[in-house]
Amino acid sequence: MAHGVQSRDHGHCSRPRPIRSLGPMLNQDEVRPSARIVALDVIRGIAILGTLASNIWIFAATSGSAESVFMEALFGAPGQSLAGEVAAGGGVGAIIHAVLHLITDGKFLGLLTIMFGIGLEIQRQSFQRRGKKWPGRYYRRAALLAAEGLINYTFVFEFDVLMGYGLTALAVAPILARSERVQKLLMWSALVAHVSIIVLIDVAFAFAERSAPSDRGQPEVDIDAKFYDSTASYWEMVRQRVTSFAEGRTEIPILFVMGLAMFLIGARLYRAGLFDPAQEKLRKAVMAFGLGVGIPLDWGLRLWATGSAAMTTRYVTSAVVAFGLLALIAEFYARRGGTLGGIGLALANVGKTALSCYILQNLLASIVFYDFGLGLGRMIAGQYETFWVIAIYFAISGVLLAFSALWLRRFERGPVELVMHKLY
Template sequence: MRPTSEPGPTPGPRTGARRRVPAIDVLRGIAILGTLASNIWIFTVGLESWESEPLWLTELVSSLPNGKFLGLLTIMFGIGLEIQRQAALRAGRSWPGTYPVRAGLLFLDGVVNYVFVIQFDVLRAYAFTGLIVAFLLLTSERVQLWIAALFVALHVGLLVINVEGTGVDRSMTGDESMAPADVGSGGYWSTVRNVLDNFWVGFSPGSEFTTIVVMGVAMFLLGARLYRAGVFEPAGRVLRRWLMVVGLLVALPVDLVLRAQVLDLPLVAVQASARYGTAAVVAFGILALVAEVYQHRPVGWSGRRLADVGAMALSCYMLQNILGVIFSHTVAPAVELSPVGALVATGALFLGISGFLVVFSGLWLRRFGRGPFELFWSWCYRTITRT
């Protein structure tokens, strides 16, 4: 499969210069803040006394966003990849061209995030997945759909094997084992050394890296296909409605039943099935719902704030993790709260970090066209490719 300047699939509804679709940046912003809602509990795990019984409300609130916004972020990466492909073709450049350089830089960014910031980094997996899918986008629509179906089947099979095995990597479930540090056994630098000592564990077959790569190939391809099919266009109304039916009326109730733990299934099986199974399908419904909303109304004030976060998605993702880790190593070890107090503090931290990201991104974009991490990343890319 050689790089080519001719597109594999049909470019979709856009034939001229691409206009910026506001809903895409809004969705990226929702995905970034949604992943924070999923991960915020890891940063505050040290607030609550280990002798306390967890509140049912805490378990409910922490489980609801888990996986849905990871899925949405994964879809948006696939859409972004297709946008880059179409831009390259319009400019007369071959595809994938220099995209492997972009993927390599994103992977290095993810490694830094994984070692020095947080262990549930997704950038490494997205970079590896993007490199694979960049070449798969050279194939026809039919081949891409068959490959997506194959990886969905592989993902489900691996999910079943992992949750039934005795050596399940519990980081797959998003539980406390992914906490940024064991603050009681040496603090931050002790954690960094531990990550380096066990570096390759984060890439093992049972790790979240592998799970996201397998799931991501399918979701990247489906995201790219939806973009070409006009999911953000007025003519895509029927497609959006079908996605909302499947994602919100079918998958969401199933997801809620799984998370309610009313089925006689092992907890780890339920958590993994929801996080990487039903939640991923719900994400397609969320995408369609937001796309439909902005077909009928302007973005508005709240939408613009989310779009600012989405326009600086990489910077906001990195910053929310950095701020969370700082909290987990400073405030969290110094206090011990009741379950109710820990729940309130977690909510306050989420609102505080989210508010900071919204304000910071809005102010930054008044002066610069890209976020700080994006600017540095772009400089590295231009330096390497001499463009």
């Protein structure tokens, strides 16, 4: 997305030193330009379309009927596992949704968060090459992103992440000006704090679940999908977002602490040469941990643990998998010599207009699903809802791919990116 993730200088990285682990000192003063790293644009594009693949179910649940299968599948009974829900029935649609939930939930949020950290380091190196003091004017850029997130939350989508990323960037930017030792200390502190907080929240949910009187059955869950009384009036939805601001922004503190750790890890991996063709060993190590450890852990918890582990899977294990995906894509393009095929080019176009596409996808989904627009969310609720939502996802994705390709034929940046660049 724009902000630190998008930059005209993003194709330049520091010359990596040989890495045996992430422990050795990385020289922040040694910054030399190299060839454009096309994998960064592709990864941004994948993160944007992947975010839509996750969020589109929220649009369906928010706008659908109270009996929508997604109200149960997304936020369902805390005492039941995903495998248990599938085994309990629901047909092919329930199986497909379970598979998609395993693949998408939290993975692309994590990937997007890492990319913001990488973008922040790209900006720092750009400042250094131009002889400018860091963070300097970057504070203004981060503040603009947070303001854009506030606007996006108020007028478009209550699950906006831009505000959280902007606030996190304000905190991380000065940290990148400190020594490697300080960065490492703060990185590990944030990581331990994030994992501890999330696990404690899930433990509290599990304790509450077990403590619930048996005659009351499963405790009711107050879910964000019922954030609105109705989706028939756009301005009433805006009013509810404003009046329920604290409730609607409960994810921000989580994203902030998570972002502190993942921004710093992403920046560190970029400096270590994750995208350098010569650093195959580093990429394989990250893939081994992210995919070899992350996927079994994430899927195991999702399939067999109860819904009380939902926070851990979304904000911890999915983040581990995201690092594996990052290294996998980086390795793919390193082996191709940075050559983009047709699919890669299409994804890279979305990546270059990431902020615009993020906002556009939420606008389109709102118009398609909510009653103030086409109202399809209520119309498709029922037996074939899964298939309708998947079809709508591909339709919106097609619009994003076409829009980004056509726009970039004439302009260097996306429309929102152009406005942000002028203000910055």
